[in-house]
Amino acid sequence: MKKYYTIGETAKLLGVTTQTLRHYEKIGILEPSYISSENGYRYYEFNQFHIVDRIKYLQYLGLSLSEIASIVKKGTIEGLLPALEQQWQTTNQELEKIHSRIKDVEWYINYFTYLSKMDKSKVLYRMHMETRHLIYVPCYNSDELADMEIRLAEVRSSAELRDLSYRRQYGYELSSSGLFQRKFKPKAYFIYIKNRPQFFTPFYKELPAGEYLCFRSKLLREEWDTTILEKYFTSLSKPSTIVALEFEDNLVEYMNADYEIQILID
Incomplete structure (x- = not known):
């Protein structure tokens, strides 16, 4: 050699x-x-x-x-091991981020295909929902849609809240009176976040887990039938927790978007 x-x-x-x-x-x-x-x-x-x-x-x-x-x-091995242990920690953190991103991609696939999977013959239907976490802003009678959206955008971009893990599920908390009068009278405008914040913020709200009565509507067009709702709640007290979730069917405009109205009943 x-x-x-x-x-x-x-x-x-x-x-x-x-x-x-x-x-x-x-x-x-x-x-x-x-x-x-x-x-x-x-x-x-x-x-x-x-x-x-x-x-x-x-x-x-x-x-x-x-x-x-x-x-x-x-x-020496002693000189190598600390670097390998640090790399193990770094790689595991990266893996956790990848797993989180995979779940986010799955969530968005479900979001954009959600309504297409629903049985359109069902006017009213019940669904059990787990606890959901929101960042929200109040809405006022004088508000236009742009006012609500800008208000929420300002809160989201604040130094305190901009690093939260948001999901593009926008929605409104509706008033009971507006719902039964077929009037779009939102009390709050919100967006989903993945987890409860680890700090206090007045803009956080939790949607309780429970049984929800649901129906679909062109909410911003005020197109829904109040007759069937009145019949359902004839012998029941009017609901206090009502939300409307936006589901986009295109990436251009939202005035004609479908909403799923969810009414907490149990």
């Missing part, structure tokens, strides 16, 4: 480029065993090959070249 291998031979044997080996030399991870004083040719020995292999697998694990340089210089 020969003692020296040219930089080209070394690169070919180890599956790297000569430029990579020159870069390793430049940053001090791996210097040639011998440099010819006559022509500047660089030569490596066989016992250096394992260093390149180590660099490659540590890079694969996500360590930077500067971290690897420090590890190689120490040359």
